[in-house]
Amino acid sequence: MDSQFFLGQLPAELLLIWHIHRVPVILSAVSLVAIVRFAMYLHGRRGKISVSPTPRSPTEKAVVELKSEWLPENTLLDPLAINKDSHPEEATSAIVSTVKAKKGPKKVKGKKLPNKLAKATSTFNHKTDKIQPLIFFQSLAGTSERYTSQTAKAIGSWISSLVDCDDSAPILEPQVHDVSYIEYDDYFVSAPKTEPNTRHFYLILIPTYNIDTVLSTFLQNLQETHNDFRIDTAPLAELLGYSVFGFGDKEGWPTEEEGFCSQAKEVDKWMARLTGRKRAWPLGMGDVTGDVEARLGEWIHGIQEALVDIAQGRGLGEGVPGSGNPAESGDEDNDILGDSDVEKFQTRRIKAKMSARLDDVEDLGSVVNISTSTPDVPIPIDFTTYKPKPTPNPVQAPKEMVPITSPTYNALTKQGYTIIGSHSGVKICRWTKSALRGRGSCYKYSFYGIQSHLCMEATPSLSCSNKCVFCWRHGTNPVGTTWRWITDSPDVIFTGITAAHYQKIRMLKGVPGVRAERFAEAMCIRHCALSLVGEPIFYPHINDLITILHSHHISTFLVCNAQHPAQLAALVPVTQLYVSIDASNKASLRAIDRPLHRDFWERFCACLDILRVRRFEQRTVFRLTLVKGFNMADEVKGYADLIQRALPGFVEVKGVTYCGTSAAGSVGLTMQNVPFYSEVSEFVAALVEELVSRDLGYGIAAEHAHSCCVLLADESRFKRQGRWATRIDFERFFELYEGRVRGTRMEDGEVVGWRPEDYVGEETPDWALWGNGGFDPRDVRVWRKGKGPKKEKEMEM
The missing domain is CATH 3.40.50.360 (Flavodoxin domain)
Structure with missing residues (x-):
């Protein structure tokens, strides 16, 4: 009976409780919601450092915003100079280089910790x-x-x-x-x-x-x-x-x-x-x-x-010069001196203090205390000049990047480089020597039809913004993030690199095995690989140098490291544009390339977006350098994300070449990090499978087993009637570049600029296709001692 009475009274009691406490309950709920919303607002305003946006889908329009700190300080490049009519489908998605004023985070002011607490x-x-x-x-x-x-x-x-x-x-x-x-x-x-x-x-x-x-x-x-x-x-x-x-x-x-x-x-x-x-x-x-x-x-x-x-627990000691609480290096300190030395020291201290700024009463008090030993001499203090007159900073003249007297100059010349001016260089590639002797050309001949003995390897900038662990230059080239050196003109660089290249070719005429016809052909440069050392687009007049090369009918293959988005956006079209993709994520890129820029990942992603926009202006290539133990394991999907983001025309996958230096060993790079060709092939197969699953349409086009290199290509652009066509028609390229063909008329009557598909060359030869090795049958491969087909068969058995 009591339980029935309690149940009957329960709703009325709850209603009474609500009427009594409803005001504080509602206020508490409203306050809680306001606090949550305010916290979400503050979190949304907080910017992230060096975090890139998520990869875009292939159909999304690319808009690249260049930051003010990415703009070159001493360069003639215009980051707005981008062809907005590259392709009708991409006309509205050209690079928008809006440089906004940098808004930094609010500075938090605090008090310096006392020495005892420190x-x-x-x-x-x-x-x-x-x-x-x-x-x-x-x-x-x-x-x-x-x-x-x-x-x-x-x-x-x-x-x-x-x-x-x-x-x-x-x-x-x-x-x-x-x-x-x-x-x-x-x-x-x-x-x-x-x-x-x-x-x-x-x-x-x-x-x-x-x-x-x-x-x-x-x-x-x-x-x-x-x-x-x-x-x-x-x-x-x-x-x-x-x-x-x-x-x-x-x-x-x-x-x-x-x-x-x-x-x-x-x-x-x-x-x-x-x-x-x-x-x-x-x-x-x-x-x-x-x-x-x-x-x-x-x-x-x-x-x-x-x-x-x-x-033994005594710490750094007390009163020892340079220990305990020492003065900054370069500041004068009162060391252990004699009486006469102390007097001289105090006199110098007085003069220094009189000519310096008196920040507070303590500075004035120290002067008064020191002067008590000589009370008869008045202390001239001028209270009307609180701040010293500012002295204009002398303008420092730019210096040479690699002076002839520097150790860098000696190190590079010993490695076979010829330094042109103060910041450019040229060197004979080992494949050039091999092609002259009929022993085969590099992978670029198998993939694109470039004969190595007709190619010059040079760079207009010996400086780089990365310190890659696999760099062949042994860390001897200069590094930097801004151009602040004496700048040589493009004409001087072109004349210097071509003359030095021809001189190096002439030095090979007495080498046994050099073929006379190829030696004669080598005296006319037809291609230039701007990838020797450093960062080519770092050079302020890179566009003028490329124009000079093209005017002499020399094709250009330019390699950049995706750390200079402003220069990349302003670059004129080259025959083929490479971007080094040495890792698929931020942590791996930092470990392998060891970039100098702190926002290296943000710069890297911006360059990929620029590459996506410009893929209809020039042939674009991803260069993946595989280093076992660094960037191969479980990174296939990451590389696929980057390819999906930039949609390059080609993807070159190459195993790292070990240069055998002690410097490389100090960062953990040894022969154990060099992948076998079979491991590179397995990686390529897994990458293609991942790309196909995303409907990106990439396939394995060619290979050069001698260089441990495999080429992937976009089937929709570089495959004709079921046959790969990755080679380049260089004469057609120069016709298009010089304006002999003003444009391509579309179905709707609109005329647009020429595209990479317009200078596709002959079909890729059978010996260069995937599975055939990629070695030119006209040449004879020379095996090192202990290696060769016979040795490989014995190992298989």
């Missing part, structure tokens, strides 16, 4: 923690690398002798890293991640160059890290300490004022700022033509003392 965050327990020395070096000619190896060996031997010491924390064996092959973010934006109870100690040994090298980029990175408001003031404060040693040449720079070890001094200065002034030992400097052995030995001895102090 020290508290970097405590070191000498009883339980370990010390891991990391040695960084940079070398072009090998001198710095040799001394670095001696340093690592000396410190390693000394550490081994301390194993039996019970009163010191264990010091681990030093690890050596080449600055040219590391990711700066992993070591110089924050302390490297390692095992618990392990702290790092940095040793940096670097030379000084008068040219732009990886070291220049390293210094720029240190400076940008310090000035980046998004990063802590001292991001490397967790380090136990650091010290720098510089290698110089007093024959070139006699004094420090004239530049002796200047880049080492810069590294020391920026490291002091990034570590919160944890200089464990003063900057060491040695002359490679004189006292370097003695100075380096003294520096190593000092490093050992510093490590012992840290290991």
Whole structure:
């Protein structure tokens, strides 16, 4: 009976509760919804760094927006100079290069942490923690690398002798890293991640160059890290300490004022700022033509003392010049001096302070305190000039990219390059020598009909914005992100590269096996591969150089690394445009190409969108370089996404060529990373299967097994009556380029410009098709000792 009464009263009680509490409930619900909506609004406004939009479908119109920071600083290229009438279907989707004002994130202002708090965050327990020395070096000619190896060996031997010491924390064996092959973010934006109870100690040994090298980029990175408001003031404060040693040449720079070890001094200065002034030992400097052995030995001895102090819990010490809380490199410090020296030092300090800005009362107070020893001398203080007069910054004249006296020049010339002017180069390809002797041409003859002995390999820019792990140039070419060098005219470059090429050809006339008819043909250049080293479109007058080449009926095959979208958008049509696609995702691209641009992935994707728009103006090619262990496993779908995004006419898949340098080995590239041709073939088959499943219509057109290279092509564009036609009609190309054919009339009567399909050449020969090897039957293949058909059959058995 009671339960029936309770059920009967329950609705009335709920209604009474609602009437009593409805106002706070409604207000709470409304507030919750408002908070959620506001959080979603803020999240939507937050921009992402270096994140590209999702790949577009093949039917979606491509619109590329070029950012202001991508525009070349010293170039004549016009990023708006793009043919908007490339194709009637793509007329409305031409590149729209609208450069907007850059709106950066709001700067967050904060207070600098006190020294006591900063020290508290970097405590070191000498009883339980370990010390891991990391040695960084940079070398072009090998001198710095040799001394670095001696340093690592000396410190390693000394550490081994301390194993039996019970009163010191264990010091681990030093690890050596080449600055040219590391990711700066992993070591110089924050302390490297390692095992618990392990702290790092940095040793940096670097030379000084008068040219732009990886070291220049390293210094720029240190400076940008310090000035980046998004990063802590001292991001490397967790380090136990650091010290720098510089290698110089007093024959070139006699004094420090004239530049002796200047880049080492810069590294020391920026490291002091990034570590919160944890200089464990003063900057060491040695002359490679004189006292370097003695100075380096003294520096190593000092490093050992510093490590012992840290290991025994004394830290960096107090009152030792260059330790504790040292001044920045280049700033004057009050070292341990005598009484008379102190008086002279104080006098200099007074004069310095009188000519400098007085920021606060403490600066004025220090001047008054110092002057108490000489009360009779009045202190002239002018309160009317608070700020010093600004001195105009002298305009620095541009310098040469590769001076003739630089180690880069020596390294490249030893590798067979001829340097033209100060930033261009030419070299004879090994396939040119092979074709002259009737031993076969490279893959470009099998795929496109280019005979190697008629081809010149050159570049107008020896500088590059990547440091690829498989680069054949051994890291000796300059690097940079902006053009800031003396610029040679296109006429000078064309004259120089052609003359140097012909000279190198003449030097081969006495080589055994050179055929007379091919030697005569080689004295008339018909093709130019702008892919030797560096980045060709980096050159400000690249369009003028291409025009000169075409005016001499020399076809152009240009290769770029997809890091300069503004220059790519402004490029005039070439015979065939290559883009290096070395990875399918951001992480792999960073590990393989090691680009200098921090927004490298965003630049990369923008270049793909530009390539998609311009595919009806010129033949476009994806070059995939496969490196086993880096960019092959589980990346087929990723590559298919990129192909679907840009829709190139061709896709070349090639196995990496190992150049056998110690520099490559330091980043993990060995012969184990070179794929076999069978592995490349399996990868190509899987890629084609993925593309077919997406209805993209790519098929395997040709191969060149000798180069471990396979060609994919768009069947709808380069297949005629069931037969592949990947070769080029070069005479037809020049007719179209010179305007002899003004346009192609469409069905609706509209006349549009010529397209890549208009200069398709003969059908691909049977010997070059997939499954036939791709070696020209007119030539004779020469096998190396221990290899050949007979050897391969024995291995199969």
